[in-house]
Amino acid sequence: MSTFSVDVVLVESLEKHPNADSLDIVNVGGWQVVVKSGTISVGDKAIYVPVDAMLPKDLAKRWGIENYLGASRRVLTAKLRGEYSFGFLVNDDPILLNAKVGEDVSKILGITKYEPKNIDHSIACVEFPGFHRYTGIDNYENNRDLFNDGERVVITEKIHGTNSRIGKVHVIPNEPQFVFGTFKNQLLDEVDQNYKAAKLLHYKYVTNFKLYYKNIFAMIDHLYFSHRAQSVILFGEICGRKINNFPYNGKDGIGYMAFDIAINGRYLDYPDFCGACDFFEVPRVPLLDLCDFNDGIVNFHCTGETTRGNGFIREGIVIKPWKERLEGNKRVISKKINPDFRLNAHKIIDSH
Numbered sequence: 001m002s003t004f005s006v007d008v009v010l011v012e013s014l015e016k017h018p019n020a021d022s023l024d025i026v027n028v029g030g031w032q033v034v035v036k037s038g039t040i041s042v043g044d045k046a047i048y049v050p051v052d053a054m055l056p057k058d059l060a061k062r063w064g065i066e067n068y069l070g071a072s073r074r075v076l077t078a079k080l081r082g083e084y085s086f087g088f089l090v091n092d093d094p095i096l097l098n099a100k101v102g103e104d105v106s107k108i109l110g111i112t113k114y115e116p117k118n119i120d121h122s123i124a125c126v127e128f129p130g131f132h133r134y135t136g137i138d139n140y141e142n143n144r145d146l147f148n149d150g151e152r153v154v155i156t157e158k159i160h161g162t163n164s165r166i167g168k169v170h171v172i173p174n175e176p177q178f179v180f181g182t183f184k185n186q187l188l189d190e191v192d193q194n195y196k197a198a199k200l201l202h203y204k205y206v207t208n209f210k211l212y213y214k215n216i217f218a219m220i221d222h223l224y225f226s227h228r229a230q231s232v233i234l235f236g237e238i239c240g241r242k243i244n245n246f247p248y249n250g251k252d253g254i255g256y257m258a259f260d261i262a263i264n265g266r267y268l269d270y271p272d273f274c275g276a277c278d279f280f281e282v283p284r285v286p287l288l289d290l291c292d293f294n295d296g297i298v299n300f301h302c303t304g305e306t307t308r309g310n311g312f313i314r315e316g317i318v319i320k321p322w323k324e325r326l327e328g329n330k331r332v333i334s335k336k337i338n339p340d341f342r343l344n345a346h347k348i349i350d351s352h
Contacts, residue, residue: 003142004050007105008102009048009089010046011026014041022036023036025083039091048089051086052114054072054074056109075088128171132231133165134163154287155287158315159257161239215282220232231265236259255283269323269324302316302339313344316336
């Protein structure tokens with residue numbers, strides 16, 4: 001999950017839109033915003049409202065953007081005369097009189113983050129120690145300095161689906177059990193009926209999952225015993241037409257692709273992750289590049305079609321170091337969403 005905030009910013013630069021005399025372009029952090037000429041000036045203090053912000057009705061009316069947002073009042077990516085615009089700026093709200101640059105005013109304004117109405121693929125229960133959720137991945141645009149130029153990185157395709165976690169953890173001391181879950185929920189396999197639990201977890205969509213669930217359990221068991229672990233968790237993406245409108249691999253049912261393994265809370269280095277998955281024939285998310293980091297190659301891989309065929313748009317990419325590392329106490333990992341996917345995401349997600 002990426003961080004969400006509605007920050008007060010200082011407009012430091014402004015340039016003319018290359019295709020429209022009546023429009024300007026402002027860069028806010030790593031985000032580009034198209035504005036009407038004459039409404040924003042360098043030196044202005046403004047509120048930056050990002051994509052996927054949900055505005056209260058009275059605020060949308062006060063700002064005069066009810067028609068722009070529509071009935072959902074959700075901020076969407078726009079493309080104005082050939083240039084992407086990610087969110088909008090407000091420089092005339094009264095709260096700017098006392099707000100400081102860098103302050104998050106989302107709670108003051110009642111602005112929240114949009115959450116898609118996904119199918120719940122698991123049964124909610126108490127959180128089990130050791131069965132942690134996946135790393136919160138922030139947008140690349142929010143921290144372009146996270147990676148060093150020339151650092152060896154892995155770039156994989158970001159698959160559009162539902163987050164899955166399958167693990168073997170100590171629910172109680174010295175009694176390891178399999179636990180299954182999505183990002184928020186989990187299901188305990190109390191009677192070791194692995195297939196039954198997997199079927200419940202994935203809401204009867206096991207058309208393709210059942211082809212490799214035995215491999216997944218065998219891999220987790222191997223890692224658990226070989227590392228003398230307290231916790232082994234496999235993270236992956238459940239995808240396919242029954243999850244969303246993306247028929248990855250041309251299949252109409254459901255698919256699965258792994259993207260990370262954590263042992264005792266530490267994520268495996270990419271070569272070790274690949275080695276485990278490939279040995280046990282567990283499918284992985286597509287590798288796009290193993291390269292020395294630079295901004296240009298990130299932008300290059302972010303766009304275009306999915307590597308899984310059918311002419312569908314690529315959601316984006318995930319970037320992480322070849323060897324795992326921390327920045328402070330946070331894992332170094334980032335995502336960049338394809339601008340064209342952002343432009344159409346509401347049609348893709350809300351159609352299901």
